[in-house]
Amino acid sequence: MTLALVLLAGVAVQRIATPSPADAQPYLQQIRAAAAQLPPGLGGWIGAESPVPPAAVSLLRPNVLISREYTDQAGRRAGWLFVNCGDARDLVGHYPPICYVNSGWVLSSQRARSWQVGSWTVPGVEYEMTTQPFRGRHPIIVMNTMIVPHAGFVPDMEVLRQVALPLTRRHWGATQIQVIVDASTPQHVRDEIFVSLLLAHRQLIEAVLNSQAVQSPRQTASAVSAGDRPLPLDQNRS
Secondary structure (H helix, E strand, O other), X not given: XXXXXXXXXXXXXXXXXXOOHXXXXXXXXXXXXXXXXXXXXXXXXXXXXXXXXXXXXXXXOEEEEEEEEEEEOOOOEEEXXXXXXXXXXXXXXXXXXXXXXXXXXXXXXXXXXXXXXXXXXXXXXXEEEEOOHHHOOOOEEEEEEXXXXXXXXXXXXXXXXXXXXXXXXXXXXXXEEEEEEEOOOOHHHHHHHHHHHHHHOHHHHHHHHOHHHHOOHHXXXXXXXXXXXXXXOHHHOO
């Protein structure tokens, strides 16, 4: 009888410690609310909505998806893609080496980068994409970073898989940010554009980073269980 009670207690604790999609809803709603407040123009940039292929939307099942073309007062242009998925698994197949290549681009090169954006240190990857001349598209640079709740900014999909896909975390989702510029843009200019656009979207990004502020009781139990303590966000928050 005693052994049976111990086993039943273990099952109950496991159910409490394993979050469900409903536990993350206040956090995901926080991100939707921040996205809804974004004006077309912000931080000196004027944005125009850019269409997203329906197949991509179906694949991602996004909580928030923002695709815009921005122009600033100096005439600089950049694409902005912000994708937040409520289930981290939905984002796994959507990053430049897969989605751009599947759309006809050729991955010419890639290199690890780190940008200082205010108080945030943002790791990421810079991808150069080219294509055949007959397609009529100029080479582009895609500056890409990810955000994982309780972990902050992560550089690429490999790290995202490690920290976002365990059962106790996946329903809190993950976020991808891309800034796209013409490949002829000098390095220092594209870095300025990346930093400027992230700062312009600071309120939205802070809503993504601030996952601990809206933890449910079940998620709190999960976070403090052995081997799954939440990671500090101090290095990624102002």
